[in-house]
Amino acid sequence: LPVYLGTEAKPVDSRIVLCKYNVEDFQKTQLSHWQDIEDYLPKDSENVWINVCGLNAPQLIQQIGTFFQIHPLVIEDLSNTYQRSKLENYERYLFFASRILYIDEDHQIINSPLFFILQNKVLITFHETNYPSFANIYKRLQNPESRMRSSSVDYLAYALLDEMVDEYFSIVENLSNSVEVLEEKLLSDNSPKTLHEISDLKKQLISLKRTVWPMRQLIHALTVIEVPMIQASTKLYFRDIYDHTIQIVEALETFRELLSSMLDIYLSGVNNHTNEVMKVLTMIATVFMPLAFITGIYGMNFHYMPELQLKYAYPGVWILSLLIMIGMFFYFKKKKWL
């Protein structure tokens, strides 16, 4: 039995949804027993999509896998929610792992795998979460005008990947907003909190990159692979998503450069702040230390200090003090410290 490996998303109860369609017909059933699959296998021009929800059901996965004569290594991978995107060609079928990224209703980023087993007329998908984009696909499939209905299951696989990459774009936009907000904040706030926010965004970016890069390789592999399961006309569509993944990769790269730029600004902001504080200290010391010396002089108790008898000596000290203050003020002005 394959071993279920943790999950980042909340696991759901296992459920099998089967769609059987061709240009004329569309039929969607939720199977109560996996054995019912046998009754729905495609005939003539029919295509079948078996969507298995819930990776935490080793027995079910094992049984479906055995029924379709899937290689044991693939069955093992199907229970690994940490599986990175990859493409494996097993002659009779293509196995590819991809990753779903979306923001759920709790505003959490869900990062979970979606597995495809693509045969000539049957597509089996395995996943873990209530991925909201499936609803769109079901709806599009119901529409008899849709290109999906007149195409084979490879185009269905494209449609699924396309929805996924569209979700990636909204994650990237989300990140883009966070970067912009932080950039504004940086102009006014040099607190360590800002640094931690930069660092958090960087971590998000690293994790996103780790998801997107293998995905990009997978889609590139799909545009060049020569197998009967994927038609030449569908490859044009894969090429289109590939173009989108490149845009995402470039956007992430831009964010990386922006964050590194922001870190420089932050660090230099801290240094500038030190500079400002130092200037205040130095100005205070420069003004009051000479003054303290003068008052110290006339606080001495020598018997013979002629100035002490002078009538205008005391106001003289005040005037001298004011002159020193004013002089320093202009000196600092000249040095651009003020």
Next chain:
Amino acid sequence: LPVYLGTEAKPVDSRIVLCKYNVEDFQKTQLSHWQDIEDYLPKDSENVWINVCGLNAPQLIQQIGTFFQIHPLVIEDLSNTYQRSKLENYERYLFFASRILYIDEDHQIINSPLFFILQNKVLITFHETNYPSFANIYKRLQNPESRMRSSSVDYLAYALLDEMVDEYFSIVENLSNSVEVLEEKLLSDNSPKTLHEISDLKKQLISLKRTVWPMRQLIHALTVIEVPMIQASTKLYFRDIYDHTIQIVEALETFRELLSSMLDIYLSGVNNHTNEVMKVLTMIATVFMPLAFITGIYGMNFHYMPELQLKYAYPGVWILSLLIMIGMFFYFKKKKWL
């Protein structure tokens, strides 16, 4: 219908300009209905350039696309003003997206797409803005001596790309001036504003790089692709623009290194400034703290302080103070703090 995706430039009303030309003849018409295209299709040695202005007209784009049997994926791309440069070979025609960069009359950098659909005798271009360089092309086409007139539409596509890359050079020169101005400023000004200017230039550079790199790949692809729409003699010309894009890429790389160098100078300038401020503070403290100690000593109220009775004690304190000041002055001189 394709979905129009935002724009960075101001969208204009859609308009179709059609040029029909061969060595002997040149005819330029603004079409009122797209259906008129049919009357202008090229015969014999004729070439036709259909220039569609205004990407925010899904219906028009859809209709022209259908008329020329363009792939739906291409039609979708034609409404995306964020489309990066790319080349796609659809056997019957080449589709390539490029990006216009120019400074408009409001001194804004406009970054907007220009799409080419290159058939054997017909070139269709789609764009969004009143790109000023089109005027040059129209003018050169009117000249019967021009190489454009005696060549097919692939040379026209070259001429358009060449004008675009020339505009890139003026953007790069612009950036080069900003870098130089900032470099001068850096010698005298260490304020955080300078840092933000460095950072702004860096952002401009990143965005420019993101535009130029795919463009470079596109033009390289045009120099090596083997299709009937592009003649071998025209490829020499594409090679020439490719050379120019490499120069632009190298210039951007140089700016990147210069900006990183400038950041180092800026940061070290801030540190040096701190040093200067610290030195002033330390000198002041070093001079006046011992003096304050001396005046403090003779300000004490002990009954038995023999110096207090001495006649020359008071001037002695002044002389001692002066000696300390002079001594410190030479000490700082020696330490190169002054």
Next chain:
Amino acid sequence: LPVYLGTEAKPVDSRIVLCKYNVEDFQKTQLSHWQDIEDYLPKDSENVWINVCGLNAPQLIQQIGTFFQIHPLVIEDLSNTYQRSKLENYERYLFFASRILYIDEDHQIINSPLFFILQNKVLITFHETNYPSFANIYKRLQNPESRMRSSSVDYLAYALLDEMVDEYFSIVENLSNSVEVLEEKLLSDNSPKTLHEISDLKKQLISLKRTVWPMRQLIHALTVIEVPMIQASTKLYFRDIYDHTIQIVEALETFRELLSSMLDIYLSGVNNHTNEVMKVLTMIATVFMPLAFITGIYGMNFHYMPELQLKYAYPGVWILSLLIMIGMFFYFKKKKWL
């Protein structure tokens, strides 16, 4: 004689364990003399695994090597405990060096080589330590249901490498925990000790990377090499471990980026700390230096100082002092220093 080259693990006495198996039978013997190998050479469908423990036995290695006609360069490598992972194809046999990584009972990371000489029906392995995973392999071999029993020795080699890569994952998880602990600590502690911990993790990472990268290359080579000793069906399995090594490499890369991020936070934390200290100093000086000036003024001994006679002058000085303190307090509040 080959020269034994040091070891990082504790060397053990040399020992030869021989397993002979096919689908029906399994036999495990510890040989007292290496010459006994001859009696156990495989017949018909039999496979033989000779597991030589203890690299510090030049004579034994030399004799076994000569018996199997192993190339002198290979024999030399077999005594080098620092040997990096590599694959060498000697037509009659494959020689590959891999590295065992595991945490022993003393919580030390053991990094030691495991050598494979893979012939058609004989696998000879050489190693140094009491690698705990061997026990698992012996146990799985005893199980007649196991795929190992029905496969040739190439699948046994896969099983060994698979166990090794699984051990790598636990080392990586270990490191991951250390990184997380350190990340938490960083929020509260800026002492130089933290820096040394970051630096230590970085060193561990570098050394891990040096072990894993050649291992990844080795396993990749095993998935593509075309030799009779490795069957096509087994290559699928190697491809599976290759996938795992890529995950490990990516994890290490992520740790590298996290550590570099942590270093930035640490350094900026030190600077922020300086800032805090400076602010305290500046506030103290800014408050008490003007006050010291005022008390200095009225400590002077001039004969004519009218204020000295005033009754409310003394409480006035106290009130002035309080006003200065309160004023500075609000000034610092406004400057966000408090």
Next chain:
Amino acid sequence: LPVYLGTEAKPVDSRIVLCKYNVEDFQKTQLSHWQDIEDYLPKDSENVWINVCGLNAPQLIQQIGTFFQIHPLVIEDLSNTYQRSKLENYERYLFFASRILYIDEDHQIINSPLFFILQNKVLITFHETNYPSFANIYKRLQNPESRMRSSSVDYLAYALLDEMVDEYFSIVENLSNSVEVLEEKLLSDNSPKTLHEISDLKKQLISLKRTVWPMRQLIHALTVIEVPMIQASTKLYFRDIYDHTIQIVEALETFRELLSSMLDIYLSGVNNHTNEVMKVLTMIATVFMPLAFITGIYGMNFHYMPELQLKYAYPGVWILSLLIMIGMFFYFKKKKWL
């Protein structure tokens, strides 16, 4: 007409020098009219080198270009003094642009293009400045023993490139000296001027790299290209210069690493300096602040201060002050601040 594009070197009047040579004969003429070229075209075993000086002569370049049936794109390049090194194969002739680097009599680095049009028996070179190395070439051509005389014009092209790369080496040596001088200076001088010198060297390095890299690619292309104009035996010579360009590239890379190392030393020097200044300040404050407190105490005017009456109180204060000073001295000694 081609458009002349600026120049970094002082432009000179246009001038055509023609050399016609074979093993037996050598003839060097300065042509007054470009039309005279026709009289000197090579016959039998003769080779002709036409050296056109002065790129700021569009008409002349156009006429010579048309006479030799050179492609209009090449003619355009010939007037561009910013042209980077490149190789273009036009079947009937090779066009390559290279860059001359030398230090002129005013100790300025001159960076200017040298264009080659290499035909079977004719080499045409175009350049801008009075490049001193041409004299060497003329002299070597006059020598009937020289390999140049017995070889075709491809060897002459090699000889020219070889001289150019030799000049590169002297530029690199120059830079190497500057780096060494700066390195020494760094040990004693942390002024911002040093930073600007590091930054200037870095800029020189970047500009040098931009010149050398394309040159290296050009020479590599010459070693692998298969054209009738370049004989196999001459390629060995190009391989030799290629080796030299690699050495230059490596030297530049080494300088880059040294400069980055020097920047680290500089920045850390500034920080150390701050440290030193801070220590002086802190020592002064630590010694004199407690002393000021003591003198302050005995400067108070309380009626009941028993110490004031003591005979030895005053010398006691002096002794206490000395003890504090000595104590602090040993404390700082222990902390290694002195």
Next chain:
Amino acid sequence: LPVYLGTEAKPVDSRIVLCKYNVEDFQKTQLSHWQDIEDYLPKDSENVWINVCGLNAPQLIQQIGTFFQIHPLVIEDLSNTYQRSKLENYERYLFFASRILYIDEDHQIINSPLFFILQNKVLITFHETNYPSFANIYKRLQNPESRMRSSSVDYLAYALLDEMVDEYFSIVENLSNSVEVLEEKLLSDNSPKTLHEISDLKKQLISLKRTVWPMRQLIHALTVIEVPMIQASTKLYFRDIYDHTIQIVEALETFRELLSSMLDIYLSGVNNHTNEVMKVLTMIATVFMPLAFITGIYGMNFHYMPELQLKYAYPGVWILSLLIMIGMFFYFKKKKWL
């Protein structure tokens, strides 16, 4: 005549040592005249190694080169002690330059070239210094059991390269020790001297890398080249040294990362030191400035200061001072400054 280009090692007098050997015989002679080579040319199964010591003998090199019909470019290279490692195939012979690295009796690192001209039965080597490893080779050649005796000169070339790479390992170990010593030192010492040591090691590393990288490429080229002078069986041996050079390259890469880590620690150590100094200063100021204010207050000369008459005012000031000191002590304790 080739031009001798400087040297880093002390040049020695030129000397030719000739070894002629096959399985049965070994003969070693020091030639007094290079012309004697002719008498020793190999017959039948014989191999000849001509070891020319002293590159500063242009005439000798020219004559030997001409005798063996070596290409003039090779002869030129033979006098260049700065020549980087490279391999050139001249059909009749292989020319390769390698670099010797060893520590001489004065503890200086000697970096000097060793040139090989490998013909079918003759190996000519040229070098500059009394390279100690030659003695080993002579000794091994004398041993009739040695594989060298039964192999052709390609195996001899391998043996020489193998000795050289072994010497590289001791240099690397040397460097490794220096890195470790410096790492320990870093924990206790933040003086600028440490920085200069880091920087010196970095420079050594850069220079080592510049030597090892081309060497690695050379040896790789030897493992893949298809020439009659190198037998397939010898290539296995070259593959073995190639493996060693990769280990050296990896070690250097590790040192580079360690040194960069050490630089971070050093710089942060300097910053931490500043922090420590600042804390002392701030604590002193924070304690004594309020105390000075208090003593200042009671040093004023107002006529109406009621506290002055109080009997316990003076001890009260002392008690207040102590309370302030103790309070500050606990405040700093809480802030973790102590």
